[in-house]
Amino acid sequence: MFQVNENYLKLPGSYLFSTVARKQKEYLEAHPDKSVIRLSIGDVTQPLAPAIIDAMHRAVDEMADAATFRGYAPDLGYEFLRNAIVENDYRARGCQIDADEIFVSDGAKSDSGNIQEIFAQDSKIAVCDPVYPVYVDTNVMAGRTGNYDAKTEIWSNVIYMPCTADNGFAPVLPKEEPDLIYLCFPNNPTGSTITKPQLQEWVDYANKIGAVIIYDAAYEAYITETDVPHSIYECDGARTCAIELHSFSKNAGFTGVRLGYTVIPKDLKCGDVALHSLWARRHGTKYNGAPYIVQRAGEAVYSAEGKAQLKEQVAYYMKNAAYILNGLKDAGYEASGGVNAPYIWLKTPDNMTSWEFFDHLLEHANVVGTPGSGFGPSGEHYFRLTAFGSYENTVEAIARIKAMRFT
Amino acid sequence: MFQVNENYLKLPGSYLFSTVARKQKEYLEAHPDKSVIRLSIGDVTQPLAPAIIDAMHRAVDEMADAATFRGYAPDLGYEFLRNAIVENDYRARGCQIDADEIFVSDGAKSDSGNIQEIFAQDSKIAVCDPVYPVYVDTNVMAGRTGNYDAKTEIWSNVIYMPCTADNGFAPVLPKEEPDLIYLCFPNNPTGSTITKPQLQEWVDYANKIGAVIIYDAAYEAYITETDVPHSIYECDGARTCAIELHSFSKNAGFTGVRLGYTVIPKDLKCGDVALHSLWARRHGTKYNGAPYIVQRAGEAVYSAEGKAQLKEQVAYYMKNAAYILNGLKDAGYEASGGVNAPYIWLKTPDNMTSWEFFDHLLEHANVVGTPGSGFGPSGEHYFRLTAFGSYENTVEAIARIKAMRFT
Numbered sequence: 001m002f003q004v005n006e007n008y009l010k011l012p013g014s015y016l017f018s019t020v021a022r023k024q025k026e027y028l029e030a031h032p033d034k035s036v037i038r039l040s041i042g043d044v045t046q047p048l049a050p051a052i053i054d055a056m057h058r059a060v061d062e063m064a065d066a067a068t069f070r071g072y073a074p075d076l077g078y079e080f081l082r083n084a085i086v087e088n089d090y091r092a093r094g095c096q097i098d099a100d101e102i103f104v105s106d107g108a109k110s111d112s113g114n115i116q117e118i119f120a121q122d123s124k125i126a127v128c129d130p131v132y133p134v135y136v137d138t139n140v141m142a143g144r145t146g147n148y149d150a151k152t153e154i155w156s157n158v159i160y161m162p163c164t165a166d167n168g169f170a171p172v173l174p175k176e177e178p179d180l181i182y183l184c185f186p187n188n189p190t191g192s193t194i195t196k197p198q199l200q201e202w203v204d205y206a207n208k209i210g211a212v213i214i215y216d217a218a219y220e221a222y223i224t225e226t227d228v229p230h231s232i233y234e235c236d237g238a239r240t241c242a243i244e245l246h247s248f249s250k251n252a253g254f255t256g257v258r259l260g261y262t263v264i265p266k267d268l269k270c271g272d273v274a275l276h277s278l279w280a281r282r283h284g285t286k287y288n289g290a291p292y293i294v295q296r297a298g299e300a301v302y303s304a305e306g307k308a309q310l311k312e313q314v315a316y317y318m319k320n321a322a323y324i325l326n327g328l329k330d331a332g333y334e335a336s337g338g339v340n341a342p343y344i345w346l347k348t349p350d351n352m353t354s355w356e357f358f359d360h361l362l363e364h365a366n367v368v369g370t371p372g373s374g375f376g377p378s379g380e381h382y383f384r385l386t387a388f389g390s391y392e393n394t395v396e397a398i399a400r401i402k403a404m405r406f407t
Numbered sequence: 408m409f410q411v412n413e414n415y416l417k418l419p420g421s422y423l424f425s426t427v428a429r430k431q432k433e434y435l436e437a438h439p440d441k442s443v444i445r446l447s448i449g450d451v452t453q454p455l456a457p458a459i460i461d462a463m464h465r466a467v468d469e470m471a472d473a474a475t476f477r478g479y480a481p482d483l484g485y486e487f488l489r490n491a492i493v494e495n496d497y498r499a500r501g502c503q504i505d506a507d508e509i510f511v512s513d514g515a516k517s518d519s520g521n522i523q524e525i526f527a528q529d530s531k532i533a534v535c536d537p538v539y540p541v542y543v544d545t546n547v548m549a550g551r552t553g554n555y556d557a558k559t560e561i562w563s564n565v566i567y568m569p570c571t572a573d574n575g576f577a578p579v580l581p582k583e584e585p586d587l588i589y590l591c592f593p594n595n596p597t598g599s600t601i602t603k604p605q606l607q608e609w610v611d612y613a614n615k616i617g618a619v620i621i622y623d624a625a626y627e628a629y630i631t632e633t634d635v636p637h638s639i640y641e642c643d644g645a646r647t648c649a650i651e652l653h654s655f656s657k658n659a660g661f662t663g664v665r666l667g668y669t670v671i672p673k674d675l676k677c678g679d680v681a682l683h684s685l686w687a688r689r690h691g692t693k694y695n696g697a698p699y700i701v702q703r704a705g706e707a708v709y710s711a712e713g714k715a716q717l718k719e720q721v722a723y724y725m726k727n728a729a730y731i732l733n734g735l736k737d738a739g740y741e742a743s744g745g746v747n748a749p750y751i752w753l754k755t756p757d758n759m760t761s762w763e764f765f766d767h768l769l770e771h772a773n774v775v776g777t778p779g780s781g782f783g784p785s786g787e788h789y790f791r792l793t794a795f796g797s798y799e800n801t802v803e804a805i806a807r808i809k810a811m812r813f814t
Contacts, residue, residue, distance in 0.1 A: 001617030002586035003527035004677045008685050018482065018691055043478035053471040056700070057464060063663070064460040066797070071450035071662040075425065106513055106665075106695070113693035117548065120410035137692045141524065179409035210408030255478040256470070256699040258513075270411045278415045284425055285544045286520035288513070291701055292663040293463070390473070 007143040012150060016133050016374035017041050023358070024368050037397045039324075039385040040368040042188070042342070044253040046316060046390075048297075049309035052252065055300035059293040073289030075280065077104025077261070081295045084302040085261060089246070095233035097263055101276065103283055104298075106290050107260040108218050108247035112182075113138040114286075115214055115243060115262070118278040119180060126159035126178035128171050130189050130375030130382070132216070135182040153377045162378040163190055169336065169345070170194050173201070177209050183232075184216035186223060189375045189384040190345040191321075191337015196229045203232065206241040212268070212275070213242040218260075221251030221314050222321075223340045239265040243275070250342065250388075252301045252310055259290055259298045317342050320394040321387035327398035328385075342387040345372070350406055357383050365400035414550040419557060423540050423781035424448050430765070431775050444804045446731075446792040447775040449595070449749065451660040453723060453797075455704075456716035459659065462707035466700040480696030482687065484511025484668070488702045491709040492668060496653070502640035504670055508683065510690055511705070513697050514667040515625050515654035519589075520545040521693075522621055522650060522669065525685040526587060533566035533585035535578045537596050537782030537789070539623070542589040560784045569785040570597055576743065576752070577601050580608070584616050590639075591623035593630060596782045596791040597752040598728075598744015603636040610639065613648035619675070619682070620649040625667075628658030628721050629728075630747045646672040650682070657749065657795075659708045659717055666697055666705045724749050727801040728794035734805035735792075749794040752779070757813055764790050772807035 013019060020040050028036060048056075062068035076082060082099040090097040105111050113134050116123075125139050136158065139145050146157030154160065159178050161171035169192035171183075183202060186193045206213045215232040223230060232242045244263040248254035264276045290298075300306045325338035334347035348357040354371030361367050361383075372382030389397065420426060427447050435443060455463075469475035483489060489506040497504040512518050520541050523530075532546050543565065546552050553564030561567065566585050568578035576599035578590075590609060593600045613620045622639040630637060639649045651670040655661035671683045697705075707713045732745035741754035755764040761778030768774050768790075779789030796804065 002530060002619050002677060004680050004682070004685060005525050005527055008525065008688060009680065011688065041479065045473065045476065045478070047473045047476045048470045050471070053467060056467045056470075060460060060463045060467060063455045063463075064457070066452065066454045069452065069454045069660075069663075071452070071660075072448065073663060109695045110693060118412050118415065120412055121550075123409060134692060141689070141692070143528075212409050253476075253478075255695075256476075256480060258695060258698045270409060273411050273416065275411070278411060281415060281418065282548070285541060285548070286517060288516045288662075288665060291665045291698060293700065294698055 005141065007141050010148055011137060011140050012148060016370070019374070020368065020370055023362065027362050034366050036362070036366045036368060037389060037393045038368045039389055039394070039397055040370045042250065042386050042388055043255050044250065044388045046253055046313050048253055048257070049306060049313060051303050051306035051309055052297050052300045055296045056293055059296035063293065070292040073292060073295065075284045075289070076100065076102065077290065078292070078295045081298050084299050088302045089231065090233065093230055093234060095231050096239065097233055097265065101263055101265050103262045103264065103279060104290050104295060105260045105262060105287070106258045107249060108216065108245045109134060111245050111260055111262045112214070112216055114282065115245075115279075116142055116144070116180070118275060118282060119212070123179040124157065124159065124176075125180045125182065126161055126174050127182045127376075128163050128184070128187070129160040129377060130163065130372055130379030131182065132184060132188050133375065153373070160376065160378070163187070163192065164378055165334070165347070168192065170198060173205050178211055181206060181211050181213045182216070183213055184218070186219040186228070186341035187343075188219065189343055189370065189372065189379065191341035191343035192345070193223065193225070193228045193340045195227045196234060199229050199232060200235045203235040203238050203241060207237050211241065215242050215244045217244055218247035219250055219341050221310070222318060222342050224318065225340055228340050233263070239267040241268065243268065248298055248301060251314065253313060254297070257294055257297060259294050316391065317387045320389060320391055323394055324385055324387060324398060327402065331402045338387065344385045344387070346383050346385065348381050348383055351381065354380055354383055360406070361401070361404070365397070365404045367397045367400055412548065414548050417555055418544060418547055419555060423777070426781070427775065427777055430769065434769055441773050443769070443773045443775060444796060444800045445775045446796055446801070446804055447777045449657065449793050449795055450662050451657065451795045453660055453720050455660055455664070456713060456720060458710050458713035458716055459704050459707045462703045463700055466703035470699065477699040480699060480702065482691045482696070483507065483509065484696065485699070485702045488705050491706050495709045497638065497640065500637055500641060502638050503646065504640055504672065508670055508672050510669045510671065510686060511697050511702060512667045512669060512694070513665045514656060515623065515652045516541060518652050518667055518669045519621070519623055521689065522652075522686075523549055523551070523587070525682060525689060526619070530586040531564065531566065531583075532587045532589065533568055533581050534589045534783075535570045535591070535594070536567040536784060537570065537779055537786030538589065539591060539595050540782065560780070567783065567785070570594070570599065571785055572741070572754075575599065577605065580612050585618055588613060588618050588620045589623070590620055591625070593626040593635070593748035595626065596750055596777065596779065596786065598748035598750035599752070600630070600632070600635045600747045602634045603641060606636050606639060607642045610642040610645045610648060614644050618648065622649050622651045624651055625654035626657055626748050628717070629725060629749050631725065632747055635747055640670070646674040648675065650675065655705055655708060658721065660720060661704070664701055664704060666701050723798065724794045727796060727798055730801055731792055731794060731805060734809065738809045745794065751792045751794070753790050753792065755788050755790055758788065761787055761790055767813070768808070768811070772804070772811045774804045774807055
């Protein structure tokens with residue numbers, strides 16, 4: 001008789017955003033007259049930029065003609081896209097990354113979930129707390145996290161690095177030595193960042209203890225301050241300790257288009273074994289490439305027109321971010337983030353739990369956000385709002401939050 | 408110090424098709440004047456059908472307007488696509504499958520590689536021999552296959568079910584009881600099929616011993632004979648023992664578009680645990696859906712125009728298949744397949760090994776095929792040709808093969 005992967009059964013509840021979506025749906029079914037504003041999941045709302053639309057139409061037309069039709073993509077992704085990535089995201093910033101160190105994928109979520117596969121079963125992971133749930137959940141599925149204590153919401157074999165108001169939402173080096181360190185800056189969910197010297201400390205630490213940093217740079221396009229690094233490869237020594245994940249979801253609005261990439265420098269080795277070759281094997285065996293049309297859309301992100309249009313798009317969302325941050329502060333909330341990231345992290349009022357505040361906000365302001373506790377135990381009593389709504393909805397949501405009563 | 412997943416290091420050589428591509432590239436670099444015809448990897452060459460092109464253009468335009476823009480897709484895929492799948496691929500054939508039992512994905516390769524994750528670490532797998540390498544390699548990566556004997560090309564903890572000329576390339580029930588049984592009909596690589604009563608035996612067997620059949624139906628559109636089942640759910644009892652994988656790569660030419668789906672009936676359980684809910688958890692945690700544009704393209708596959716156009720496209724390739732099969736027989740080769748599948752399976756002449764024949768064919772006919780031994784030990788002395796070239800190239804390749812000398 002077949003048996004299932006019992007690690008899956010250890011996972012508490014369902015995936016955070018599925019629960020948020022279900023609660024929202026149930027509320028709307030019970031109150032069909034209400035207009036609910038979603039500032040929860042990090043889903044964009046602005047249409048694709050014209051340069052990207054044009055590129056996709058052209059690519060669709062190419063697929064209509066046998067002479068220009070494209071079948072399976074090259075294993076790592078098309079060179080035209082990998083070259084544009086290297087040129088714009090690395091060389092322009094003085095980072096030494098080659099085009100054959102780029103693995104194009106269908107998004108950073110898949111990559112951040114799958115990357116753990118190439119590491120040993122008994123790898124010890126360190127995560128920020130709060131944290132994007134995918135990092136932890138995929139290690140739970142792989143059986144690396146030990147046992148779950150429902151009361152503390154802690155896995156026995158995970159190193160948690162609390163990011164709280166006390167440390168400016170920046171993790172400190174853990175006492176216990178990890179094998180894998182997940183870092184995400186600008187951070188999801190707190191919207192915080194660290195400076196280049198701070199990141200250099202992590203790189204030095206990882207090289208010293210022989211750990212790998214999995215650096216999620218999904219939100220780098222939102223950086224506005226100059227001392228915040230866009231890539232971990234801006235730090236000396238990162239080529240021997242860091243994997244970097246990139247998304248096109250937020251900088252180019254590709255949440256429904258699906259494109260991302262992962263960088264594994266060839267210098268990143270365990271003894272003689274290059275992680276690059278393991279990931280290449282995984283990529284070649286379990287994946288068949290991002291659609292040609294989508295890779296052409298990705299290329300357009302780096303065109304002159306695309307860059308100009310996307311700068312405007314990012315500015316649109318960051319205007320929302322500033323509006324939310326300032327609005328919350330006006331209303332007396334403790335709030336941070338929103339300066340180099342599209343996320344605003346607020347402390348719930350009256351010591352409400354995150355889910356209590358979620359329910360209160362949904363019922364009394366008809367606004368959906370994401371409970372901080374869903375991102376980890378240190379996220380309890382916090383709440384995340386995103387800047388990805390329309391400006392009009394964002395303004396309306398803040399007006400509703402300001403008017404909200406707590407009796 | 409971090410360690411790698413040592414199971415990856417057990418994998419012999421690189422992924423089959425990467426090796427084939429490398430050898431082809433090296434040959435072309437050494438002989439830039441030669442025109443090489445690829446009948447190797449199962450990559451299509453005909454352009455996308457007009458109905459699909461139109462649907463994609465429309466979807467691209469929707470993404471250009473905030474009112475119709477689509478971000479993250481629903482976890483299982485869009486209902487419009489899942490409904491079309493259920494209506495056409497299941498209800499029309501009398502199979503009881505519901506739309507919420509369909510998981511839309513970026514292709515059957517990903518799904519066939521990932522599906523093993525939801526099963527126990529010590530699951531025993533049974534595979535046909537020869538077999539699509541992804542089934543075995545992904546279980547190697549997961550540490551389920553024991554040790555590899557380079558001489559026999561056998562993994563110690565895999566149940567091999569030889570498919571040879573002696574049994575008409577149809578596996579017989581194994582003596583040792585497996586937990587997971589991978590079946591693919593019409594078969595890759597042999598191009599063989601089994602009848603509905605034969606498949607019913609497998610379903611009955613799986614239900615009896617408590618095994619799960621992972622049924623890869625990627626090539627069902629190529630079935631021309633009436634007694635060959637298009638879906639395993641045509642068999643009684645399949646809802647309690649079978650997962651079915653579907654691809655749009657071959658029936659609709661989506662190798663560069665990327666779309667597939669997996670069916671997990673809710674009746675398929677291990678005790679109280681429905682595999683459906685485990686796969687839903689994986690899908691929701693490690694994947695973010697196929698692109699909206701691609702899901703609309705998939706919907707167009709089931710439109711009246713789409714169906715008519717794709718019937719012609721499949722007929723085009725099957726004309727090639729018949730041409731290859733008959734040409735090889737004319738030339739004195741033992742060959743099979745090509746009737747319900749786009750693959751032709753031939754016995755190498757003069758007892759050449761599969762790779763010897765590969766090199767010979769590349770050098771003397773400038774035709775690239777796939778060595779049978781790359782699919783498993785029982786594939787040794789066999790060779791796969793595909794019908795996915797253009798008709799002109801197919802005719803030319805057969806002419807070259809007929810003229811080929813063996814001194």
